[in-house]
Amino acid sequence: MSTARLKINLEALAINWRNLDARTNCETAAVVKANGYGLDAARVGKTLADAGARNFFVAAAEEGIALRRAIGPGLGISVFSGHMPGDTKLLKDFQLTPMLNSLDQMLRHFESLPGHPFGIQLDTGMNRLGMEPGEWAAVRGIALAQSPVLIMSHLACSDSPDHGMNEHQLEMFTQMTEGADVPRSLSATGGLLLGPKYHFDLCRPGIGLYGGAPYDAALPVIELEVPVIQTRDLAPGETVGYGNAWTAQRPSRIATLAAGYADGLQRALQNRGIHAYSGAVPCPVVGRVSMDLVTVDISDLDHIPEALTLINESQTVETLATAAGTIGYEILTSLGHRYARTYSS
Numbered sequence: 652m653s654t655a656r657l658k659i660n661l662e663a664l665a666i667n668w669r670n671l672d673a674r675t676n677c678e679t680a681a682v683v684k685a686n687g688y689g690l691d692a693a694r695v696g697k698t699l700a701d702a703g704a705r706n707f708f709v710a711a712a713e714e715g716i717a718l719r720r721a722i723g724p725g726l727g728i729s730v731f732s733g734h735m736p737g738d739t740k741l742l743k744d745f746q747l748t749p750m751l752n753s754l755d756q757m758l759r760h761f762e763s764l765p766g767h768p769f770g771i772q773l774d775t776g777m778n779r780l781g782m783e784p785g786e787w788a789a790v791r792g793i794a795l796a797q798s799p800v801l802i803m804s805h806l807a808c809s810d811s812p813d814h815g816m817n818e819h820q821l822e823m824f825t826q827m828t829e830g831a832d833v834p835r836s837l838s839a840t841g842g843l844l845l846g847p848k849y850h851f852d853l854c855r856p857g858i859g860l861y862g863g864a865p866y867d868a869a870l871p872v873i874e875l876e877v878p879v880i881q882t883r884d885l886a887p888g889e890t891v892g893y894g895n896a897w898t899a900q901r902p903s904r905i906a907t908l909a910a911g912y913a914d915g916l917q918r919a920l921q922n923r924g925i926h927a928y929s930g931a932v933p934c935p936v937v938g939r940v941s942m943d944l945v946t947v948d949i950s951d952l953d954h955i956p957e958a959l960t961l962i963n964e965s966q967t968v969e970t971l972a973t974a975a976g977t978i979g980y981e982i983l984t985s986l987g988h989r990y991a992r993t994y995s996s
């Protein structure tokens with residue numbers, strides 16, 4: 652078999668949810684958009700439902716289908732993108748709760764699904780989704796009369812605890828929701844970690860559940876083990892890969908591994924101090940990352956390994972993200988479709 656193995660530790664996922672939940676006195680939901688941050692929304696959802704999560708969030712109504720099938724009826728599934736044209740049947744058939752983002756969406760919802768649960772998303776300064784203060788002021792009475800199940804907003808800078816934007820959005824959210832007798836939610840992972848002022852009635856962490864920053868205490872959830880297809884010995888001066896990007900300075904042994912940028916190992920990882928691990932021994936990734944292959948200097952190993960590990964406790968999703976100049980979210984959601992995923996719980 653020449654496909655890499657992505658091991659997903661569902662127990663670690665559940666522990667991360669419980670530990671985040673323990674930091675608040677409010678409800679803790681779970682964000683499972685983008686197929687559960689690439690790890691399979693159905694399995695992630697089922698695991699977190701068993702751990703005690705009662706509400707889930709997805710980005711698009713379509714993402715609610717597999718999740719609903721996995722967690723069964725009764726638990727809440729909310730949709731950040733609200734009620735888009737064409738969503739009505741999905742929202743109804745799979746009991747999804749749209750977070751309405753505009754007057755347009757509100758009218759569509761009340762007209763096509765009267766009595767169907769909904770929430771409201773407010774824009775408190777991020778300028779991405781949700782009703783702005785003026786629009787909200789105009790429709791607030793009508794919206795509240797229909798009893799939304801949640802009013803939410805989203806923080807733009809919560810991964811920087813000292814950023815003034817956090818306080819600003821908190822104040823905006825408080826003002827815009829004052830006097831509304833409806834459960835409120837402002838915080839994802841970052842906001843949850845900012846402390847109780849930001850918690851309101853429900854927090855909605857995503858990345859922290861999957862082991863990503865800014866939740867530094869998270870348990871790692873994934874491990875990536877990549878088979879060695881071939882090894883070869885190089886004399887000093889010989890080069891490796893496209894563009895001759897790496898030159899052996901000593902007699903070297905190179906292992907070629909079965910994963911590349913088509914599997915989410917970004918080309919930007921070249922020369923960024925990334926390693927492939929044989930047990931605890933780090934071996935440098937050398938040369939360019941190809942579409943389906945990476946090359947590793949295993950000269951210091953005393954054996955030829957069958958596989959090497961690219962994501963583990965020493966080199967986490969965050970390590971790769973920093974090396975590639977991106978964030979853990981992008982590493983997770985780019986994990987290759989070719990990987991054989993195995994789940995342990």
Ligand SMILES: *Cc1c(COP(=O)(O)O)cnc(C)c1O
Binds near residue numbers: 804805840841
């Ligand atoms: C993605 C998202 C979340 C979860 O954010 P994390 O940073 O992954 O915890 C919560 N709310 C909204 C509106 C989102 O788009």
